[in-house]
Amino acid sequence: MLTKVTVRNFKRFEQVELELGNAVVFIGPNNSGKTAALQSLALWDIGVKRWVEKRGVGEDVPQKRPGVTINRRDLIAVPVPNANLLWRNRHVRDVQRVEGKQRTQNIRIEIIVEGVTQDRFWRCGMEFDYANEESFYCRPLRLSEGPDPERMPVPIEANQVQIAYLPPMSGLAANETRLDPGAINVRVGEGRTAEVLRNLCYQLVEGADKTNWQRLQTHIHALFGVTIEEPQYIPERGEITMTYRDLAGVRLDLSSSGRGLQQVLLLLAYLYAHPGAVLLLDEPDAHLEILRQRQIYHLLTDVTRRQNGQVIAASHSEIVLNEAADRDIVIAFVGQPHRIDDRGSQLLKSLREIGYDQYYQAEQTGWVLYLEGSTDLAILKAFAEKLKHPAVEHLERPFVHYVANQPTKARAHFNGLREAQPNLVGIAIFDHLETNLQTNTSLRELMWQRREIENYLCMPPVLLAYAEAVSDEETGGPLFTQAERERRRKVMDECIRDLVPPVALRNLDDRWWREVKASDEFLDRLFEAYFAKLGLPNLMRKSDYHLLAQVVPQELIDSEVREKLDAIVLVAESAHKLSGDDL
Numbered sequence: 416m417l418t419k420v421t422v423r424n425f426k427r428f429e430q431v432e433l434e435l436g437n438a439v440v441f442i443g444p445n446n447s448g449k450t451a452a453l454q455s456l457a458l459w460d461i462g463v464k465r466w467v468e469k470r471g472v473g474e475d476v477p478q479k480r481p482g483v484t485i486n487r488r489d490l491i492a493v494p495v496p497n498a499n500l501l502w503r504n505r506h507v508r509d510v511q512r513v514e515g516k517q518r519t520q521n522i523r524i525e526i527i528v529e530g531v532t533q534d535r536f537w538r539c540g541m542e543f544d545y546a547n548e549e550s551f552y553c554r555p556l557r558l559s560e561g562p563d564p565e566r567m568p569v570p571i572e573a574n575q576v577q578i579a580y581l582p583p584m585s586g587l588a589a590n591e592t593r594l595d596p597g598a599i600n601v602r603v604g605e606g607r608t609a610e611v612l613r614n615l616c617y618q619l620v621e622g623a624d625k626t627n628w629q630r631l632q633t634h635i636h637a638l639f640g641v642t643i644e645e646p647q648y649i650p651e652r653g654e655i656t657m658t659y660r661d662l663a664g665v666r667l668d669l670s671s672s673g674r675g676l677q678q679v680l681l682l683l684a685y686l687y688a689h690p691g692a693v694l695l696l697d698e699p700d701a702h703l704e705i706l707r708q709r710q711i712y713h714l715l716t717d718v719t720r721r722q723n724g725q726v727i728a729a730s731h732s733e734i735v736l737n738e739a740a741d742r743d744i745v746i747a748f749v750g751q752p753h754r755i756d757d758r759g760s761q762l763l764k765s766l767r768e769i770g771y772d773q774y775y776q777a778e779q780t781g782w783v784l785y786l787e788g789s790t791d792l793a794i795l796k797a798f799a800e801k802l803k804h805p806a807v808e809h810l811e812r813p814f815v816h817y818v819a820n821q822p823t824k825a826r827a828h829f830n831g832l833r834e835a836q837p838n839l840v841g842i843a844i845f846d847h848l849e850t851n852l853q854t855n856t857s858l859r860e861l862m863w864q865r866r867e868i869e870n871y872l873c874m875p876p877v878l879l880a881y882a883e884a885v886s887d888e889e890t891g892g893p894l895f896t897q898a899e900r901e902r903r904r905k906v907m908d909e910c911i912r913d914l915v916p917p918v919a920l921r922n923l924d925d926r927w928w929r930e931v932k933a934s935d936e937f938l939d940r941l942f943e944a945y946f947a948k949l950g951l952p953n954l955m956r957k958s959d960y961h962l963l964a965q966v967v968p969q970e971l972i973d974s975e976v977r978e979k980l981d982a983i984v985l986v987a988e989s990a991h992k993l994s995g996d997d998l
Contacts, residue, residue, distance in 0.1 A: 426501065590654055755835070786843075
């Protein structure tokens with residue numbers, strides 16, 4: 416089992432150390448380095464295998480030209496058009512002036528893997544020197560500098576490690592030729608899993624002990640309700656065919672199955688056919704609906720332990736993330752990659768309740784926005800766009816948490832996150848409350864002076880503007896548009912007069928506009944009556960009220976809206992946000 420990997424100067428990593436175990440989950444936003452971490456292990460494996468193939472194992476390293484050449488085309492798991500793309504910032508040489516002379520030094524990729532095999536600890540480091548666009552050199556890691564440095568020996572255990580990089584299934588070949596085990600491993604290494612699925616199953620059937628094949632059948636039936644049948648070899652064509660029976664008992668070719676079934680079948684078949692293997696899985700939950708992700712994650716990790724194997728997976732799934740947090744190693748690729756499942760018990764408890772997906776969102780953004788519901792966010796974004804306010808950028812992709820207008824709920828969530836992310840700042844904007852809010856804390860608490868955010872959208876000029884904002888497509892052509900606008904304006908005016916007290920109609924500053932619950936007591940009833948009079952289905956529900964913000968005249972946008980948007984900008988810009996520059 417691999418227990419630790421240290422990577423230097425590879426792709427986006429200057430130096431990272433990743434602790435490994437039986438089951439490891441890498442989490443993080445897109446383009447944060449999860450796949451690069453998996454690829455570093457694949458590169459190390461290629462380096463070790465190529466070195467042992469040419470030089471053997473042990474401490475006997477040639478003093479002259481000790482490197483072995485690896486062509487970039489051999490790096491199927493790490494596809495690059497130019498070998499220097501493997502180096503951090505493509506920086507392969509370091510040029511310095513020493514005593515007036517130019518001195519060039521190679522920058523080396525270094526990958527050190529530690530592991531335990533049969534209760535024996537071992538450590539193996541490989542270094543990679545750039546040669547040209549097509550190739551680079553690989554050697555055991557040097558332990559000292561100088562012309563003839565001592566190098567780390569390559570233990571036999573390192574060569575015995577079986578590493579397989581398995582990307583998500585992209586489909587299944589219609590026909591599959593029978594292959595020898597070596598050819599299967601080559602195709603798996605090349606990411607051509609669609610060409611070997613039937614062969615992997617055939618290996619299990621042809622083995623001396625069919626127990627693993629029967630287990631595989633049981634797993635697939637329990638997960639998908641189908642019965643996979645034994646693969647058949649057809650000597651006349653040299654091909655392997657494989658079928659399954661669906662819930663109705665109809666026999667179908669394996670190519671008719673869904674991607675999720677094929678993905679799970681591939682992973683389980685490989686684990687059963689290769690005991691002790693280390694599987695590098697990039698998005699293993701791809702093609703799987705959310706209800707099955709927890710079940711399949713547990714199954715994969717249980718089979719891995721039974722087979723004395725190891726699973727290292729990169730995932731975006733919240734289900735996988737929260738399951739792994741309880742029992743396995745979770746590494747967050749936000750800023751410098753680090754474990755997030757080994758903190759204090761109180762923190763672990765709070766994070767389990769909150770969810771690890773929210774923890775790394777907090778690290779990624781550095782700030783959190785608390786609102787009553789998703790409608791509030793949509794209205795704030797619409798106001799910001801209408802005003803061309805700087806808050807537009809921060810509201811485009813915020814870390815937002817909805818708390819149903821409960822300050823205590825927002826504080827509990829924020830404090831739980833702060834235990835893991837001490838620099839976190841936040842802002843909470845509530846509907847009008849009769850209680851006092853906290854001040855002078857890292858969570859800035861604000862409330863609307865009117866009853867709720869919809870109260871800033873419900874004035875008659877806004878509603879009449881909405882009624883008149885009818886397009887030519889809705890009226891059957893430009894010839895009828897003006898007449899339809901006048902009709903809709905008249906209907907809207909009637910509905911407003913039916914529902915709004917006369918004193919409030921005469922004075923837009925009347926207390927009624929501040930105190931009415933605009934969404935439930937006014938707008939819902941208004942649009943129900945409006946569309947009924949038009950003879951149309953109600954096209955304006957609460958989730959659509961943000962559309963009203965687009966027709967609010969700028970002079971009617973309350974100054975309080977600008978104040979809230981200013982506060983969001985202030986908090987967002989004060990956040991300590993982690994980015995790729997922190998690696």
